[in-house]
Amino acid sequence: MKTQLLNWGLGLSFILSTAPVAFAVEPAPIGENDKVQWSKVVENPFDGKIVYDKNFNDNLVFVSSWSKGGIRATYNRIESRLVGYRTVWHTRTVHRKHRKYEERYPEREPIYQKYRVEQPIKSLQFAINGQIHTYDEGPVSPELATALASAPAGNMLIRIVWRKGGTQDMEIGKGTVQSWKTIFSPSEG
Known part of the structure; x- marks a missing residue:
């Protein structure tokens, strides 16, 4: 009898937990x-x-x-979550000894994934x-x-x-x- 009552109680809790919210x-x-x-x-x-x-x-x-x-x-x-990083190359102008130089440098940039x-x-x-x-x-x-x-x-x-x-x-x-x-x-x- 206890087993049947327990099974009935579990079944009822399943029905209540899956019932749509009124x-x-x-x-x-x-x-x-x-x-x-x-x-x-x-x-x-x-x-x-x-x-x-x-x-x-x-x-x-x-x-x-x-x-x-x-x-x-x-x-x-x-919403978004961080999924990794990538290397991005940038260029900047540098002044040295009265001359301009183009210099490239790497920078780590985060990659985000959007989700709903x-x-x-x-x-x-x-x-x-x-x-x-x-x-x-x-x-x-x-x-x-x-x-x-x-x-x-x-x-x-x-x-x-x-x-x-x-x-x-x-x-x-x-x-x-x-x-x-x-x-x-x-x-x-």
Whole structure:
């Protein structure tokens, strides 16, 4: 009996450890290099009217998709690690005894490899017209849709809440914010 109970307990812990985390923003269905129209409303056979947005720099890539069926977002941190060194030859001008000489000298230069680390997103928060709205999964609620459709023109700062705790503010482009008026308008089916 103890063996059966132990096996049942191990099975349950495996199921719980592999169960998906509830209340989490799904990853975006596109990547930053995909050939899509950014910040413009397009028709998608799976999502209907949708707009794609991206924000990136040397340290991060944030890609999102916005439709009534759901908001999806992927955040990748760009990191690098030292993988070795190489010798690089440089030339410099040296002045000796009133003459100029070209002199070559070696220098060790580090070689870095860049890689991505995806950070799972728990939820997204929006401060619109003096109210805080939160999205974490599934279809966009009528309240959030109304808020997004009425967002002020221009770039918008949103807050990412990480699954492991902590937050980070991210900017959504003005073209995407403008597109929300079309996508999340109550008159859109």
